[in-house]
Amino acid sequence: MQQNNNPALILLAALIPLALLAALVSGPVSIDLPAALAGGWHSEAGDAVILWQLRLPRALLAILVGGALGMGGAAMQGMLRNPLAEPALLGVSSGAALAAILLLYYGVAWQSGWLLPVLAIGGAFGAVACVWLLAGRGASASRLVLAGVAINAFLSALMALALNYAPSMFAMQEIVFWLLGSLANRGWDQLLLALPFILFGAVLLFCARNYLRALSLGEASAASLGFRGRRYPLLVLGGIAAAVGAAVAVAGTIGFVGLVVPHLVRPLVRQDPARLLWASALAGALLLLLADILVVNFVGAQELRIGAVTAFIGAPFFFWLIVSVRRGQAL
Amino acid sequence: MKKILLLTLLLLSIKATAYNHIASLNLCTDQLLLNWVAPEKIASVTWLSASDQYRKAPLPEHIHLNRGRAEELLRLDPDLVLVGQYGAQRAARRLRELGFNVVDIPDAYSLEQLSQQLQALENVLGENPPLEKQKALLEKMLAQPQRPAAASALILSANNITYGSGMLEHQLLELAGFENLAAADGTEQLRRVSLEEVIAAQPDLLVLYGGEKDFAIAHLAERHPVLRHYFDRDRVFTLPSELSFCPALVAADVLQQLKEKRKSLAAKQ
Amino acid sequence: MKTPTLQVSCRDLSLERRRTPVLREINCAFSPGELTAVVGPNGAGKSSLLETLAGVLAPASGHIELGDRDATAIPAAERARLCAYLPQSEAPAWSLCVADLVALGLLPWGRAADRPQRVAAALELVDATHLSGRAVTRLSGGELRRVQLARLLVGDAPLLIADEPTAALDIRHQLQLMHTFRNQADAGKTVVLALHDLSLAARFCDRILLLCDGRLAAQGAPQDVFTPALIGDVYGVSCEFRWRDGVADFVPLDLL
Numbered sequence: 001m002q003q004n005n006n007p008a009l010i011l012l013a014a015l016i017p018l019a020l021l022a023a024l025v026s027g028p029v030s031i032d033l034p035a036a037l038a039g040g041w042h043s044e045a046g047d048a049v050i051l052w053q054l055r056l057p058r059a060l061l062a063i064l065v066g067g068a069l070g071m072g073g074a075a076m077q078g079m080l081r082n083p084l085a086e087p088a089l090l091g092v093s094s095g096a097a098l099a100a101i102l103l104l105y106y107g108v109a110w111q112s113g114w115l116l117p118v119l120a121i122g123g124a125f126g127a128v129a130c131v132w133l134l135a136g137r138g139a140s141a142s143r144l145v146l147a148g149v150a151i152n153a154f155l156s157a158l159m160a161l162a163l164n165y166a167p168s169m170f171a172m173q174e175i176v177f178w179l180l181g182s183l184a185n186r187g188w189d190q191l192l193l194a195l196p197f198i199l200f201g202a203v204l205l206f207c208a209r210n211y212l213r214a215l216s217l218g219e220a221s222a223a224s225l226g227f228r229g230r231r232y233p234l235l236v237l238g239g240i241a242a243a244v245g246a247a248v249a250v251a252g253t254i255g256f257v258g259l260v261v262p263h264l265v266r267p268l269v270r271q272d273p274a275r276l277l278w279a280s281a282l283a284g285a286l287l288l289l290l291a292d293i294l295v296v297n298f299v300g301a302q303e304l305r306i307g308a309v310t311a312f313i314g315a316p317f318f319f320w321l322i323v324s325v326r327r328g329q330a331l
Numbered sequence: 332m333k334k335i336l337l338l339t340l341l342l343l344s345i346k347a348t349a350y351n352h353i354a355s356l357n358l359c360t361d362q363l364l365l366n367w368v369a370p371e372k373i374a375s376v377t378w379l380s381a382s383d384q385y386r387k388a389p390l391p392e393h394i395h396l397n398r399g400r401a402e403e404l405l406r407l408d409p410d411l412v413l414v415g416q417y418g419a420q421r422a423a424r425r426l427r428e429l430g431f432n433v434v435d436i437p438d439a440y441s442l443e444q445l446s447q448q449l450q451a452l453e454n455v456l457g458e459n460p461p462l463e464k465q466k467a468l469l470e471k472m473l474a475q476p477q478r479p480a481a482a483s484a485l486i487l488s489a490n491n492i493t494y495g496s497g498m499l500e501h502q503l504l505e506l507a508g509f510e511n512l513a514a515a516d517g518t519e520q521l522r523r524v525s526l527e528e529v530i531a532a533q534p535d536l537l538v539l540y541g542g543e544k545d546f547a548i549a550h551l552a553e554r555h556p557v558l559r560h561y562f563d564r565d566r567v568f569t570l571p572s573e574l575s576f577c578p579a580l581v582a583a584d585v586l587q588q589l590k591e592k593r594k595s596l597a598a599k600q
Numbered sequence: 601m602k603t604p605t606l607q608v609s610c611r612d613l614s615l616e617r618r619r620t621p622v623l624r625e626i627n628c629a630f631s632p633g634e635l636t637a638v639v640g641p642n643g644a645g646k647s648s649l650l651e652t653l654a655g656v657l658a659p660a661s662g663h664i665e666l667g668d669r670d671a672t673a674i675p676a677a678e679r680a681r682l683c684a685y686l687p688q689s690e691a692p693a694w695s696l697c698v699a700d701l702v703a704l705g706l707l708p709w710g711r712a713a714d715r716p717q718r719v720a721a722a723l724e725l726v727d728a729t730h731l732s733g734r735a736v737t738r739l740s741g742g743e744l745r746r747v748q749l750a751r752l753l754v755g756d757a758p759l760l761i762a763d764e765p766t767a768a769l770d771i772r773h774q775l776q777l778m779h780t781f782r783n784q785a786d787a788g789k790t791v792v793l794a795l796h797d798l799s800l801a802a803r804f805c806d807r808i809l810l811l812c813d814g815r816l817a818a819q820g821a822p823q824d825v826f827t828p829a830l831i832g833d834v835y836g837v838s839c840e841f842r843w844r845d846g847v848a849d850f851v852p853l854d855l856l
Contacts, residue, residue: 081693082693210707213704213707214704214707216692216694216696216701216704217690217693217704217751218687218690218691218692218693220656220685220687220690221685221686221690223654223655223656224654224655224656224680224684224687224761225680225704225705225707225708226676226677226678226679226680226681226707226708227676228655228656228676229676266694270696270697270700271694271695271696271697271700272696272700273693273694
């Protein structure tokens with residue numbers, strides 16, 4: 001916990017601008033980057049529009065969403081004291097996704113750009129509230145996990161039902177695409193919509209950082225260190241719901257970032273659950289940005305879904321995790 | 332007066348169509364029947380035709396909605412069953428085995444296939460004035476000399492899909508005097524087109540596909556602010572969704588509208 | 601560091617867990633400079649009493665007074681600065697390094713400039729300086745216990761509570777640890793330990809609380825509480841205490 005400016009973390013932070021640059025130059029159209037940059041925000045020239053209105057918001061959204069997912073995963077693992085936890089475990093992602101799906105196909109038609117994300121964020125909060133109520137007051141981590149699994153299973157069943165009764169093949173395709181996540185065709189409006197929620201979530205998690213530190217000793221010890229009552233778990237859950245809910249609301253469900261990233265960077269912060277939040281946000285942002293660069297450069301009839309890319313990275317990592325647990329190594 | 336006209340129309344169609352109990356196992360033939368054949372002669376259409384997405388007017392109550400299963404039609408005892416090229420093949424085979432009069436109506440993905448489709452339909456239904464009219468319009472369209480393109484266009488359909496030179500939509504654009512930019516780079520069928528390619532290609536006309544009210548993510552691209560100036564300057568044309576699932580109904584109208592659009596674009600310049 | 605002292609008292613303290621009473625009307629007091637051992641058979645309520653004192657559990661009725669204030673009136677963060685608590689089993693979730701784990705004990709005090717020095721001093725107190733850079737998952741049971749003890753001592757809470765701190769320690773480290781607690785008490789702290797080892801309790805502690813079925817069976821100086829009659833009653837064993845210079849050898853004989 002003493003300040004150590006880890007070179008690996010600095011490298012991570014330095015890689016983000018580089019990846020951002022890579023994201024700005026990659027795309028199906030080759031553009032003259034310096035000229036487009038010089039053209040500025042208001043330029044009507046094609047290259048400038050592509051850079052400022054398409055590539056930049058998409059890349060920044062990848063950073064924002066990846067950061068939110070990484071941070072949410074770190075917070076979830078810290079709170080549940082479980083290295084296999086991820087935000088989806090408490091139904092945050094499925095709550096947001098279900099709200100979006102219901103809105104899209106069984107309720108109000110799409111009228112304005114912000115209605116769906118706002119309701120999806122509401123769905124995330126609703127799912128977390130259900131978990132909290134089901135777990136009961138003063139619930140322990142294991143009871144929260146149980147309640148989360150139960151709520152999550154129920155929400156997944158509802159989503160399967162929605163898929164089953166999708167009004168048409170297109171609607172079904174839409175649901176599947178939503179569940180795989182995508183950053184395609186997103187612009188500044190989605191970015192500006194998600195940003196305040198993700199920042200709000202980050203502030204809540206920042207307030208709960210010492211609680212997460214104390215929790216690494218266990219719940220009784222954390223309580224004796226002054227982190228007693230419902231306030232702190234609520235801070236963490238609220239932070240996760242706001243940040244991850246907003247990320248899911250604008251980009252769909254993108255799995256594995258919240259699970260894998262905290263693992264990757266935990267050694268870099270000497271396992272400190274508080275600094276892990278920010279390190280995971282950095283690494284999550286970088287990972288998702290790189291995954292999106294892969295998506296953009298992938299040639300195919302349909303756009304590669306970013307959720308599929310992260311799962312491709314994540315699943316082998318999961319195998320490795322299981323094998324290393326079998327070998328009795330520390331997680 | 333009106334009554335007499337209706338009666339003669341009815342008489343005409345009775346004379347024209349030998350079948351009085353027609354069933355359809357295909358969304359497009361559903362639509363063609365509902366539009367061109369007297370409702371009392373239709374025994375059954377697919378359930379899709381009753382869904383909000385495809386229905387234009389309430390369906391008559393006596394029409395049974397089938398889900399493409401043979402046993403549903405057995406009970407109705409149709410004297411003609413229309414099936415498409417794809418889908419419900421198992422039911423069609425079973426019905427054929429049971430001695431029903433099952434006729435394949437080919438799907439149409441180009442103007443040439445469209446006239447074949449209408450021909451096939453005419454062969455079964457006999458004389459049918461609206462069908463004749465569509466067929467004549469189509470033949471006129473096909474006979475038209477290809478004019479040099481006066482403006483460029485690009486189709487941006489759901490999920491960022493665009494249409495290449497082998498598609499009906501391309502033929503309509505060309506006939507209306509547009510150069511289809513997706514075909515210019517050698518695309519024959521469907522291709523993914525990203526927003527930045529749309530911006531870079533700078534088409535004079537942005538062609539969207541209908542049905543936007545239902546599917547939000549698929550049509551996200553159309554809502555992107557970078558395309559706003561196309562809407563502001565009225566340089567957008569929306570193809571009706573019928574063109575994708577049953578072009579015979581609307582192909583001629585769409586061509587006419589596209590031509591008018593090109594003229595109005597030319598007038599602006 | 602000069603620490604303020606803290607007088608602690610419980611009045612009619614009762615506690616319920618899942619609607620079953622586990623502590624019934626406990627009346628006792630803990631004074632600065634005093635090392636108190638809470639003893640009793642398994643399930644007697646030792647851990648519950650300590651957790652209630654530490655503020656981890658809220659009493660069903662009765663009061664705890666820290667100094668002259670009611671404990672419920674003290675904000676959680678301030679209470680954490682008054683009282684440091686080490687639970688019976690504390691498994692760290694992450695493979696923190698020893699120094700970082702010890703530093704967690706300073707959380708209630710916020711950012712302390714002298715944190716590394718304090719951590720080093722606490723590690724020295726428990727004879728674990730050499731472990732400082734090691735990951736806690738690579739410690740033996742005894743080493744971990746000592747490191748956790750350092751976590752308890754690293755702050756300057758006037759009330760120290762530890763639940764069976766000597767479990768899993770070898771005899772050398774048991775003695776060393778009891779000496780550490782003795783020194784802390786002598787320095788003016790109020791120290792409360794739950795112990796199973798009655799000999800250690802008799803030798804190092806000033807006062808004994810004997811719990812049985814959630815009730816206080818006896819309290820007082822070791823000589824008054826550790827009598828074959830009382831212990832026989834509570835534990836259901838026959839035993840002998842051999843006293844030499846205020847130090848008792850406890851010899852359990854047989855089941856009663």
